[in-house]
Amino acid sequence: MIRFIDVYKNYENGTKALKGLSLTIEDGEFLFIVGPSGSGKSTVVKLITGEISPTEGRVIVNGYNMSTIKSREIPYMRRTLGVVFQDFRLIEKKTVYENVAFAMRAVGAPQRVIKKRVPYVLDLVGILHKARRRPDELAGGEQQRVAIARALVNNPNMIIADEPTGNLDPARSLELMMLLERINSLGTTVLVVTHEKELVDKFSKRVVAIDGGMIISDKTGGYYQYEK
Amino acid sequence: MKSKRVNIKYFISEGVKNIFLHGFMSIAAIGVIAACLLVTGSFTLIARNIDAVIESIEEQNEIMVYIDETLGEEEAQNVAVKITAIDNVKSVEFISKEKALKNFKDKLDEYSYILDGFENSDENPLRHGFRIRMKDIAMHAETVDALQKIPEIASTNSRQDISQKLIQVRRVVNAISMALLIMLGAVSVFIIANTVKLTTFTRREEIAIMKMVGATDGFITFPFVVEGLVLGEIGAVLAFFCQWGVYSYITKVLSDGIGMLDIIPFADFSWQLIGIFAIIGVIVGAGGSAVAIRKFLKV
Numbered sequence: 001m002i003r004f005i006d007v008y009k010n011y012e013n014g015t016k017a018l019k020g021l022s023l024t025i026e027d028g029e030f031l032f033i034v035g036p037s038g039s040g041k042s043t044v045v046k047l048i049t050g051e052i053s054p055t056e057g058r059v060i061v062n063g064y065n066m067s068t069i070k071s072r073e074i075p076y077m078r079r080t081l082g083v084v085f086q087d088f089r090l091i092e093k094k095t096v097y098e099n100v101a102f103a104m105r106a107v108g109a110p111q112r113v114i115k116k117r118v119p120y121v122l123d124l125v126g127i128l129h130k131a132r133r134r135p136d137e138l139a140g141g142e143q144q145r146v147a148i149a150r151a152l153v154n155n156p157n158m159i160i161a162d163e164p165t166g167n168l169d170p171a172r173s174l175e176l177m178m179l180l181e182r183i184n185s186l187g188t189t190v191l192v193v194t195h196e197k198e199l200v201d202k203f204s205k206r207v208v209a210i211d212g213g214m215i216i217s218d219k220t221g222g223y224y225q226y227e228k
Numbered sequence: 229m230k231s232k233r234v235n236i237k238y239f240i241s242e243g244v245k246n247i248f249l250h251g252f253m254s255i256a257a258i259g260v261i262a263a264c265l266l267v268t269g270s271f272t273l274i275a276r277n278i279d280a281v282i283e284s285i286e287e288q289n290e291i292m293v294y295i296d297e298t299l300g301e302e303e304a305q306n307v308a309v310k311i312t313a314i315d316n317v318k319s320v321e322f323i324s325k326e327k328a329l330k331n332f333k334d335k336l337d338e339y340s341y342i343l344d345g346f347e348n349s350d351e352n353p354l355r356h357g358f359r360i361r362m363k364d365i366a367m368h369a370e371t372v373d374a375l376q377k378i379p380e381i382a383s384t385n386s387r388q389d390i391s392q393k394l395i396q397v398r399r400v401v402n403a404i405s406m407a408l409l410i411m412l413g414a415v416s417v418f419i420i421a422n423t424v425k426l427t428t429f430t431r432r433e434e435i436a437i438m439k440m441v442g443a444t445d446g447f448i449t450f451p452f453v454v455e456g457l458v459l460g461e462i463g464a465v466l467a468f469f470c471q472w473g474v475y476s477y478i479t480k481v482l483s484d485g486i487g488m489l490d491i492i493p494f495a496d497f498s499w500q501l502i503g504i505f506a507i508i509g510v511i512v513g514a515g516g517s518a519v520a521i522r523k524f525l526k527v
């Protein structure tokens with residue numbers, strides 16, 4: 001579960017990115033966070049992943065208080081999350097299999113577990129047949145599937161996808177979103193940060209709209225409503 | 229326990245695998261480490277040779293003492309005990325007056341006939357004496373003073389001025405060697421540090437991904453340290469063999485050209501050199517990687 005309680009975030013350059021934001025994401029939810037550029041969406045993601053700390057207020061991520069978390073605890077907190085980025089962030093020199101297995105090795109998983117788990121996850125995202133390829137041999141949608149497999153492989157409580165469809169065409173974007181919906185149906189909380197209105201509107205999910213560092217709308221079964 | 233074993237195996241295999249995966253950067257790092265070691269090593273060997281030459285000249289700087297002529301050969305020989313008791317005396321060689329005469333005649337060569345008739349012990353005007361070598365020529369004056377205090381010694385003869393000159397030359401050579409060595413060392417550290425930083429910089433994305441999936445700093449750092457260690461050691465071994473080749477070649481050229489030149493054979497310091505290279509390889513390779521990666525761990 002994730003809780004933001006009256007969170008403020010001021011950057012060193014003077015930008016006030018969040019102004020008293022409060023938000024609760026329950027386990028098992030599928031949630032869109034929407035908003036224009038500079039609205040504070042990315043700050044929300046960075047606060048969840050522990051890249052930055054709140055200036056004021058409390059952020060609780062799967063039981064970890066992000067204001068008081070010790071730096072040595074951050075890796076263990078991050079293991080409860082799976083992050084997917086717009087630019088995929090795959091290691092070009094490693095194969096698809098290695099890119100995913102690498103995430104398991106990074107948390108100290110034994111080889112026999114890796115051998116079982118990686119093919120399973122690659123199959124789940126529909127990319128097992130390209131396990132031996134390198135990322136630059138794959139199309140954008142396929143690369144994003146690898147990124148999702150990597151995010152999923154350590155069995156996190158939550159997947160955070162930051163503009164996951166930003167580099168994909170509409171058809172691939174829809175496929176990807178359906179994949180995330182399927183992952184959510186298997187019990188993983190999914191948080192998608194996006195500004196793609198059409199895509200959000202195709203799914204009847206909870207939509208939290210942020211603008212100017214504040215929540216301006218939070219509706220379940222909603223559309224990209226804050227524009228209306 | 230098992231998990232630790234798995235980790236160590238992973239660190240080593242990942243470290244070695246990464247060397248091949250990032251072939252170009254690995255070759256660059258090895259090349260830079262080897263080149264820096266080779267340049268610094270070559271200079272050190274040159275300095276060692278100059279030092280050895282000065283040392284051998286120093287060794288030839290000796291003090292001659294002459295024994296009171298009233299003493300017989302056996303009594304004169306016994307003075308050696310008193311001479312060797314002096315701290316700075318390295319070796320003592322007794323030269324009987326007969327031998328001194330012979331040496332004198334040898335030196336006179338074709339004019340040696342002028343000494344004919346002095347062979348008889350009673351007629352020999354020379355004295356028994358000792359050729360003394362010092363441990364440290366900087367203590368020349370003190371040694372002569374101590375020798376002059378021995379009552380049986382009638383006179384001393386030595387070239388203190390040469391000793392002073394040699395000491396000066398050695399000081400200058402040592403100062404220049406040290407300054408150049410420090411300069412070369414500093415330049416090498418700078419170049420190697422930047423190469424390691426560059427190698428790590430190209431992998432910052434990989435490090436960021438590892439951080440994001442929850443890898444601990446130690447888990448991220450160790451394969452880099454192993455990689456740096458292997459690269460540093462390969463660089464050290466490469467530098468050693470290049471040094472060997474270059475030194476042997478130069479030695480051969482110099483001995484063929486100027487036969488008299490007494491160059492220290494490579495074998496005399498090969499173990500010392502590989503040891504030093506190996507230690508530097510570990511420090512710059514493993515240490516450099518560990519330091520360089522810290523910057524990228526702050527994600």
